[in-house]
Amino acid sequence: MGVSSSYLSRAEVQQLLGVNTFGLWRLVRKYDKFPESTEKPHNPFAAFSDKKEPVEVWDGTEVYQWAAETPEFAHRGAVLLGPLPDDLLPGRWAGYKDTVRGPALDWHTTLGTIRIVYNDDRRTATDVASAIADSGSPDDAVTVCALYGDTGITGPALVAADTAHPGIEYEAGWGNVAALAGQDLPWWPDVLRQPQLIRQWQPGAPAAVVEVPSNANEKILRRAARNGTFDITSRWAVTDMANSIRNNRIDDTDHDNEIFGKERYGDMPTPVVIAAVPDTTRHPLPCDGDRQALKAGWHTLALSSHPDAVAALEVAVGREPDLLPFGAVTEVPVQPGTISESWTRRLTMCDPTAAHAVLAQSDRAEAFFIDPLTDMPVLRIPSDGRKALWRFYAPLSLPASGAELASIVLHHTVWITTSDGHVHPAPCTPTEHLWWGDGWGDRPSEAAAVVDALLNDLGATVNLHEHWKAPKGLTALFNEEHKHGAGITRSTLLHARMTPPRIR
Incomplete structure (x- = not known):
């Protein structure tokens, strides 16, 4: 979350500080640290509104904080930013209160009732303070604190909004609120x-x-x-990933409790009471089983047409794509006379599988295909106001069958032609992409690493974890600006691989 921005006009600043026009003019000259005025950020919807934005505004949080730190105006500043009273008496817990942003805990203190809302959504403090100010019913809360979503010097970070000025948010110290409450404050992990x-x-x-x-x-x-309806291997694969998610969530919750409740600055404890801990009775659940068996289960699931398979596959794509039998999502335009047309002629039309559904995302596909040589799912996306596209998963490896790489063609991705007459999209791992040309300081070492592996073994399974170690000559070749459709022969690739790039 964070502190929401608020801006005050000249009249609003005068009202906040209880001064007239001359008084504000005097403050600007008397106090060097008085916040400077600024221009309100551009509102893109202003053109559709009759309301004119003020030319000169002040950051509300800056003015409110300045007032709290300036003795002359401390009584008009942020409630929780002023110095604590010398005769501070311990506060007392006043129970819970349901609010527009969830239940809160109240603490009666020397400064009045402080309400803490355990919500870290944006504008929580403002919304709850505004509801109090607008209710018209008795409520002695003078300020509302909400969670910032981070940790501060003295405990969890807080955002505060006072009911006197609910539109102005500011950061408050957990330690100060605990001192006013007279006891450690409870905290719950997310x-x-x-x-x-x-x-x-x-x-x-x-x-x-x-x-x-x-x-x-x-x-x-x-x-x-x-x-x-799923086979035992697929059900085991999804269970393994579900167990991994649960283990991670329990570990993360324990870690949050440690971070937000740990001691700071030597022996000084954080004034935090951990209010809830995760049940670890069955923790950890078994996971991280045999990778090959897990991959087999996900492969079978990808061929299913059941909606549960689609949903599960979407989770796996985002969480652990290396378990799936597919490489990177790749798109090329439907364009006659190109290298991709030679490839698409061998595609076989089929009924959609879970893999096709996940590949389509939210787009409408007009036809579904499978590459019979690599088993990769392929879609044809209609034009719909743009160029029609072929969208497919790059293979993780190519069928070797005793052939070798004959040449490559650069057309929206890297294409491989083989000595036995086939055309393939170059293999690529799920989280990388293949490109060429000047990358604004980055070099296309992924493409160089793939070609380097295929020159040695057309059927190699590419591993791009250390693609930057690709031969420098090949990387330099791919760093050149090649036109779409440019072809590079095997002999040129071999020569580049053994030739160090020239120093410019």
Whole structure:
């Protein structure tokens, strides 16, 4: 999240500080650190509004913070940024309060009631403070704190908004709020920040032991694991990934508790009470099984046409694409007379599989294909106001069959022609891409590494984890600006591979 920006006109600054026009003029000259005026950021919708934006504005947070730090105006500044009273009396817990942004805990303090909302969404503090100010009903809360989503010097970072000026947010110190409350303040890790737990909390209560709820991805995978139409290997593969997600969420929750509740500055403890810990009774669940068996399960799932397979495959693409039998998503325009047309002539039309559905994303495909030599799914995306496209997964390897790389052709990706007359998109790993030309300081070493491997063995499975180690001569060749459709022969590639690039 963060502190939401607010801007004050000249009249609003005068009202905030209780001065007239001359008084503001005097402040600007008397105080060197008085915030300077600025121009309000451009509003792209201003052209559609009759309201004119003020030419001169001040950052509301800066003015409010300045007032709190200036004795003459401290009573008009941010409530939680002024110095703590010398006769500070310990506050007391005042129970929970339901708000427009979820349940909060109240603390009666010397400065008034401070309301802490356990929500780190943007503008939470402003929305809750505004609701109090606009309600017209009695509420003694003078300020609202919400979570910033990060940690500060004295504990979890806070964003505050005072009910007197709810539109102005500022950062507040957890340690200051704890000092006003007179005790350590409770904190819940994100995934255990459940309304019922916050409402039930009381000072002195032990940390609640709570089962970490499943996120959307885990639910999708568990549903697929229960689907009896899938074979046992596929169900085991999705279960393995679901278990990995759950283990990660429990570990991350434990880590959050450690980070936000740890001691700082020698022996000084953070004034935090960890209010909930994850249930680790069955933790960790078994995962990270045999990679080849997992890949086999995902491969079978990719050939399914069941919606559960599509949903599970979408999770895997985002989480662990190396388990899938596909390389990088690649697009080339539908263009007669190009190298890609030679490839598309051998494609076989088929019914869509889960792999096709995930490849299509939100686009409408007019036809579905499979490459019979590499088993890669292929789509034809209609023009629909733009050029029609072939979209496909690059293969992870090519069928060797005793042939060798004969040449490459550069046409929106790297194409391989073989000595036995076939054309293939060059293999590529799921998280890389193949390109050429000046990369603004970056060099196309991925393409160089792929070609280097295929020159040795047409059927090699490419590994691009260390693509920057590709032969410098090949990388220099691909760094040149080749036109689309340019072809490079095997002999030229071999010569480049053995020739160090010239120093310019």
